[in-house]
Amino acid sequence: MTAGGLLVIAITICIGAFLIYKGSGTFTIFGHSIFEFLGSTDWNPEDNAQGGGTVGALIFIVGSLCTCGLALLIATPFAVGSAIFMIEIAPKFGEKFYRPIVEIFAGIPSVVYGWVGLTVLIPAIKKVFHLQVGHSVLAAGIVLALMIFPTISNVAADSIHSVPKDYRMAAYGLGSTRWQSIYKVVIPAAGSGILSGIILGLARACGCNGNWTDNSSSKGIILHNKEFDYRNRSTDGKCNGGR
Numbered sequence: 001m002t003a004g005g006l007l008v009i010a011i012t013i014c015i016g017a018f019l020i021y022k023g024s025g026t027f028t029i030f031g032h033s034i035f036e037f038l039g040s041t042d043w044n045p046e047d048n049a050q051g052g053g054t055v056g057a058l059i060f061i062v063g064s065l066c067t068c069g070l071a072l073l074i075a076t077p078f079a080v081g082s083a084i085f086m087i088e089i090a091p092k093f094g095e096k097f098y099r100p101i102v103e104i105f106a107g108i109p110s111v112v113y114g115w116v117g118l119t120v121l122i123p124a125i126k127k128v129f130h131l132q133v134g135h136s137v138l139a140a141g142i143v144l145a146l147m148i149f150p151t152i153s154n155v156a157a158d159s160i161h162s163v164p165k166d167y168r169m170a171a172y173g174l175g176s177t178r179w180q181s182i183y184k185v186v187i188p189a190a191g192s193g194i195l196s197g198i199i200l201g202l203a204r205a206c207g208c209n210g211n212w213t214d215n216s217s218s219k220g221i222i223l224h225n226k227e228f229d230y231r232n233r234s235t236d237g238k239c240n241g242g243r
Contacts, residue, residue, distance in 0.1 A: 026055060063137065068205045070141030071148060076198055079152035080187075083194075086153075087160045088182055099157065106150030110208045117143035147208065148201035155200060159193020160186060 026032050030051030040056025082102065086094025117139060126134030163186050171181035187194070 026051075063140075064206065066137050067140040067144055068202060070137060071144035071205045072198065072202060074141060074145035075149045075152060075201065079149050079197070079201070080156050080194060082149075082153040083156035083160055084182060084187075087157050088178070088186065094157075099154075102150045102153050106154060110147060110204075113143055113147045114208075144205045144208065148205050151204055152194075152197040152201040155197025156190070156194045159190040159197070162193065163189045 026037070027034060032051075032055050037055055037057050038061070039058055040054060041059040042054040042056040043059065044053045045051070045055050046053035082098075086098050086102075090098075121142060122134035122139050124134070125131065125136060125139050167185050167189055168181050171185045176184065
């Protein structure tokens with residue numbers, strides 16, 4: 001087991017070193033600065049051996065932070081509530097029926113969530129809010145929230161289940177109701193495990209939101225370019241008519 005763990009660590013280090021080696025060429029070979037990469041929103045690299053263009057990634061960084069934050073804001077209350085329900089409120093129903101369903105959703109690949117979001121959620125947002133396109137931070141946040149909900153819920157449920165029964169009995173002995181024992185005793189005792197589940201969910205969200213952020217940004221750039229081109233054509237038409 002120790003050898004397997006060391007092998008995983010070594011592979012991870014090798015992958016990180018490879019990415020750093022290949023990615024550093026952007027700064028060492030093509031002359032881009034770290035300030036341009038982190039502080040500019042202009043992403044327009046040139047696909048040739050000489051490099052060039054601009055590599056401002058700020059829009060993708062901010063988009064990732066916004067979508068991940070929104071996903072956690074949506075998913076965390078429901079996931080913790082779901083864990084409390086399956087362990088404290090209805091343990092028999094939760095263990096036999098509800099939890100297996102949640103675990104099934106945890107095993108669904110991310111690409112399936114993305115496909116459902118693109119085919120169902122984005123058209124719905126476009127129709128409800130009367131937008132030209134439905135690609136938005138809201139769409140990405142909802143899809144990511146649905147995707148990380150099972151992860152947070154399962155880890156939080158395991159953490160709540162691991163709280164000793166004596167804690168609950170002691171709370172009842174002091175006159176606490178069931179809800180008082182849950183939010184004053186059980187949740188604080190399981191806090192570290194619940195936080196671990198939130199971090200795992202955040203890690204999955206960060207690993208899967210790049211395509212959503214890129215897609216939404218690309219749609220915005222396309223719309224901007226179309227509007228700019230339309231204005232230019234209108235101006236040209238007026239000039240030609242004046243001539």
